[in-house]
Amino acid sequence: MKQYLNVMIVMNMLLIHLLTNIRCLFTFLYLNSSIKTLTAGKTHKDIDVGSVALARSCQALHHGATAVESILGFTENKEYQSWNAVKVSKTWYKRKPDETDIDILTSQTKLAARLYGADLVGMAELDRNFVYSHVAKNRFRPKEDRNRKAINFKDIEYPEENDTELIIPNSVNNVIVMGIGNAREILQTAPSAMTHAHSSIGYTRQSVAVLSMCEFIRSQGYVAIPCSNTTVLQVPMAIAAGLGQAGRLGTLITPEFGPNLKVVSVLTNMPLRHDKPIDFGVTEFCETCKKCARECPSKSITEGPRTFTARNTCSQDGVLKWQNDYMKCLEYWGEGGTNCSVCLSVCPYTKGAAWIHDVIGVTIDKMRFLDPVLLG
C-alpha cells in the first residue's frame, strides 16, 4: 500500500508539472513554427545563409527588440542612465525621505521591481570590490569614450561627475539586483541570427526596469545609480542578493531560468533588508556536466576544474571559478555575426530539467523498490 501511495505521489508530481507546463508547450509549438521559417535565414558562418528575405526578417526582429534599449542607453551617467533624477522633479528627489522603515521599504521595493518587469529581485550589501575602478570603455561607441574616468566614493550627498571622475556618495551601501528571464523558445535557435533579438529584448526589458526602479527610489528621496552592464560586476552582486550561483559557463545560474536571463542592478542608500545567498547544487552539477564546454563552438569554456588563475584580461586572478576565455568567445561572435548563445541554450538548467531532477530525486529516495529499474 505504501509503495502504491509513493507511485501515486510521483505520478501526481509528473501530472502537475505536465499541466503547469501545458501552456508553455503550446506557446513553444506555436513559436517553433515561426522560428523554423525565420531561421532558414541564419547568418552563422557554419550554416548556409538562407534567402535574403528571411535573413532580413531575423534582422528586423532584432531591430524592433533593440529600439527601446538604444533610446534608454547604456553609458554611465548619460541621459536616461543618469545617476540623478531623470523625470522625477527636484521637489521629490531632494526632499528628505519620509519613509525610513527598513521593512516597509524592502517590501515596497520588491513590489516595485515586479511591477516594472523584473522576474527576480534580491537585495545585498554593496561590496565595493565589485564596483569598477573606471567606467567601461565602450568600443562600439568610440565617440563616447571619456578617457576612462575613475569611479570613486566620497562624502557627498548626491552623485556627481567632473572631468576626471564619477563620484558615488559614501552613503550608497546597498544593491538591488533584478533578473529578467529571456525567451527560451528563441534561444533554442542558437547560434542563429535570432539570438540577437533574444538578447536585445532582454536589454530593452532591463533598461525599462532599471530606469523605473531608479525613479521610484529617487521619488522617495534616496540616491539611485543604474548599473546596466556598467559600473559593477553583475554576477557577484546577483549571487550575494540570492538570485543564483555561478556556473561553469561564467554567468549566473538561477533556479527559475538557469543562465537564460539578464541581470541589472541599482546602487542605493535606501535602507533595505538583505537576502541570503542560495545553494541549489550548481557547483557540484557543473563539475560533472560540462555540456556547455563540450558544445562551445569556439572552445572558450574550460572543461577543467575551478582555479584561481585568469586566462586573460577579460577575467582576473584570485577568485576560485571556472576560468574561461571570454576574448575568444567575443571574437567568435564577431566572426559569426550573431550572439552565439550556444552555451546558454544547451545548459540543462535552461532546458528546464530541474523539475525532472526533483522527480528523480524523490523517486530514488522514496521508491527503493524501483532501484533495479532506475539505477540499472
Added chain:
Amino acid sequence: MKQYLNVMIVMNMLLIHLLTNIRCLFTFLYLNSSIKTLTAGKTHKDIDVGSVALARSCQALHHGATAVESILGFTENKEYQSWNAVKVSKTWYKRKPDETDIDILTSQTKLAARLYGADLVGMAELDRNFVYSHVAKNRFRPKEDRNRKAINFKDIEYPEENDTELIIPNSVNNVIVMGIGNAREILQTAPSAMTHAHSSIGYTRQSVAVLSMCEFIRSQGYVAIPCSNTTVLQVPMAIAAGLGQAGRLGTLITPEFGPNLKVVSVLTNMPLRHDKPIDFGVTEFCETCKKCARECPSKSITEGPRTFTARNTCSQDGVLKWQNDYMKCLEYWGEGGTNCSVCLSVCPYTKGAAWIHDVIGVTIDKMRFLDPVLLG
C-alpha cells in the same frame, strides 16, 4: 461508478486550477501585504489620506511606472511616436520589401508582438470609420496643441505631415492590435492612489511594444503608424481583430484579462492574414450583471440597455452600445486625484471568475445527481 468518475473529473479540474494558480496565489499574498501598507496612504476623496510617507510611496511607485512612457511619448508623429523610422536606418526602411508572403509575415508579426511584450495580438482590415478625423487635443500638453491637424489618406508612399494635416498613405490597409495585461493585484486596491501606477505601467509596456513593433515592420520595408491612445479608436479595432468584446463599462473585455488590459495598435501596409471577431457571451453577461454600474462611484455607467444615442460629446450616436457618461467619469478622476478604476476591479471577468464558470458548467452538465445541491 460513472458518477464517481465524474466527481473525480471535477475534483481533478479543481486541483489543476488550484495548482496552476498556486504561484499566482503566493505572488498575490506577498503583494497584498505590501499593498496594505502602501494604501494606508490613499488619496481618494472618500478615504482618509494616510501618513505623508505612505502617500509619497504610492506616488513614487507611479513615478517609476510612468518614467518610460513619458520618454517614449503619446503625441502623434512626434519623436518616438514618429510615423516614419525612428532608429531603423533608411537603407532598411526605404528598401523594397523582400518578404511578401502573407502567411510568413503574419506568423513573424505575431511572434514579434509576443517578444515585444504583448500578451494578446490580432490583425484586422483597417476600417477608416475608426480613424480620428483630427489629431487628439492633449489637454495635459497644451504647448503641443497643433490646432487639431486633420488626418487624411492620400496616394503617397510614406506618411507625411504638413502645416494643416497628417497624411497616411492609401496603401495602409491593415491594423495590428496588441493587448497588454495589467497587474490584477494592484487593481484590487482601486480607487486608491496606486491605480495610477497600475495604469502607468500598462502605458509603459504598451509604448515599448508599439515602438518595437513599428521598427520591426519598417525594417522589413513597410509603413508602420503607432497608435498609442491616438489616431484611432482602439476598442472597435480590438473587437475586429478578435481580442474580445465590448462590455457595459465601455472598454474591451477579453477572455484572458477581462477589461484589465491596455490596447495599442499599429497601422500598416504589410500584408497580414486577418483574425475573426470572437463571441464568448459578454453581451448577454453584461446585460444582467450590471455590477460595474452599481459600484461606479460617480454613477457614470448606465444600468439601462444598449442604445444608439450618445450621452455627451465623449461618445457618438449611431452605434448600439451601453452609452456611458465619460465626462462625469473623468471629472471624478480629477476630484479624487486617482484613476478610480473601480469598474475594472469589480468586473467578474477581471476577477478571473471565468474558470469557476467552466467548472460549474461541466458540473451541471455531467453531474445531474448533484443538481439538488448546486442548483438548490
